[in-house]
Amino acid sequence: MKLGIVGLPNVGKSTLFNSLTKAKAEATNYPFSTKDKNVGVACVPDPRLAVLGELYSSKKIIPAAIEFVDIAGLVKGAGKGEGLGNRFLAHIREVDAILHVVRCFEDENIPHVGDTLDPARDIETIDYELIFADIEMLERREVKTLKQAKADKSLTKELELITKLKEHLEAGRRVASLDMDAGELNIAAELNLLTLKPVIFAANVNEDDLHNDGADNPCAAAVRTVAQAESAKAFVVCARLESEISELEEDERQLFLSELGAGKDGLDRLIEAAYDTLGLISFLTAGPKEVRAWTITKGAKAQKAAGKIHSDLERGFIRAEIVNYDDLTRLGGMAAVKEQGLMRLEGKEYIMQEGDVVLIRFNV
Numbered sequence: 001m002k003l004g005i006v007g008l009p010n011v012g013k014s015t016l017f018n019s020l021t022k023a024k025a026e027a028t029n030y031p032f033s034t035k036d037k038n039v040g041v042a043c044v045p046d047p048r049l050a051v052l053g054e055l056y057s058s059k060k061i062i063p064a065a066i067e068f069v070d071i072a073g074l075v076k077g078a079g080k081g082e083g084l085g086n087r088f089l090a091h092i093r094e095v096d097a098i099l100h101v102v103r104c105f106e107d108e109n110i111p112h113v114g115d116t117l118d119p120a121r122d123i124e125t126i127d128y129e130l131i132f133a134d135i136e137m138l139e140r141r142e143v144k145t146l147k148q149a150k151a152d153k154s155l156t157k158e159l160e161l162i163t164k165l166k167e168h169l170e171a172g173r174r175v176a177s178l179d180m181d182a183g184e185l186n187i188a189a190e191l192n193l194l195t196l197k198p199v200i201f202a203a204n205v206n207e208d209d210l211h212n213d214g215a216d217n218p219c220a221a222a223v224r225t226v227a228q229a230e231s232a233k234a235f236v237v238c239a240r241l242e243s244e245i246s247e248l249e250e251d252e253r254q255l256f257l258s259e260l261g262a263g264k265d266g267l268d269r270l271i272e273a274a275y276d277t278l279g280l281i282s283f284l285t286a287g288p289k290e291v292r293a294w295t296i297t298k299g300a301k302a303q304k305a306a307g308k309i310h311s312d313l314e315r316g317f318i319r320a321e322i323v324n325y326d327d328l329t330r331l332g333g334m335a336a337v338k339e340q341g342l343m344r345l346e347g348k349e350y351i352m353q354e355g356d357v358v359l360i361r362f363n364v
Contacts (some may be wrong), residue, residue: 001295002067003200003274004095005074008113009072010203011103012239014038017070019242020267037091038070044271044282046293048355051329052286060290065280066274069095071260085111088131089194092271097198097278099270100126100237104219105206119203119222127174130194137168138162141191161187169195177230198277200270201227201234233273237266281354284325296352304359316364320346325355 005013005230019292021040044064053061071091092098102119105111114122142162149155161184168178174195180188188196203220214236215218227234245253257265275281279298283305284291294308302322308316327342328334352358 001065001097001274001278001280002069002095002338003097003099003270004069004071004092005099005101006071006126008103008125009100010112011101012105012109013101015243016072016101016202016204016237016239016266017068018316019239019246020270021068022246037072040068041065042068042267044190044293044295045268046282048284048325049293050292050330052284052291052325052357055329055333056286056288056291058286058288058291062290064293064295066271068099084298089130092130092194092197095197097200097231097274099143099200099202099274101202101204102219102223104203104209104214104217104236105238117219118221120226123201123223123226127171127195131169131172131174134175134193134195135166137193138169138191140165142166157183158187164285165193174230198230200228200273200277201232202270203234203236204239205236207238210236210238210241233277235266235269235273237269240265241267256287281352283354283356285359286357297344300352300353301348302350302358302360304348305352305358306362309360312364313362314361316362317348318361318363320350321359321361322346322350323357324353325357328357341344 005017007129017038020042035300042065044066046063049061049063050326054057063200069091097342100123102122103117106117114125135229142159145155145159145162149159161180164184165175165188167179170174175188175193176196176198201223203214203217203223205214205217205220209217217236220236224234245256245265246258253265261308273359280295281298282293284293286292294305296305296308302320303314303317306317306320321343322345323334323337327340328337331340331342334343
């Protein structure tokens, strides 16, 4: 899973990136201090892994991971190349989803490119630049496809969709909000449009607004309103505070969050939103060698899930031995699970469930 962090300059993107990934990307109070993308990886917190690790006396614990791409601040005109926009927009095409950081805090030491706080305006600025970039890309694609369609009539449907997409974008709407059938969605996916990518909004607030989840911050409320209109997820975060607590040990971090009344840190909130937005779940493998979490799409079948572990397991799949995590930990081990008849043998068509603990039997 790869998420691209976008937003206007000076909204806290690089600070949040550093706190999520414990990287050391430059974070300054002036625009375009980030000129090239920064890439970092964060582990997905999953307390089940430690429990299974103890149960199996595992040598290694390997959580699932998210790759974050810190993309330099976009400005008005980025879709036409302003502020190194073409380079920055190209970075967004590489990600699975967009994390749009919106400034919802006042700080006289950090200038705002729009002079005033206005989340709806700021979000619209970024949206329009992505829309302009998609229109420009579709116009180039249309010229190319028109030439090819003279010899290949199967491209007629693509040309019809390009026209439909352009009209939707020119009305100021993201491609993600356009109703398309399965065939059209497949074509649109191949076009790699920026505004087709799922978006998660992060309202970056001051520390004082965290205790009640930003309920008293009108800017955070504005972000949630936009997110609701776009059927997107939104959460409140304080990037500066996240940067500070990312340096703490786990028990200290939890105590600090509890005293703040925040409950969860920014990474936890983001992961929940990302998994829900992208339709993901985790299954687990466990043994003396290692305990590991694997990320798959909801609805994935056992044979396809086996391929996440290794291509040989998918190719030579025989069956999956599956036990529910809660049953396994409640009964204290696989022997007791088998005695209770709670271990299941599933074939390649079995639809994987969140928290399945799996052993794949295969032969190649």
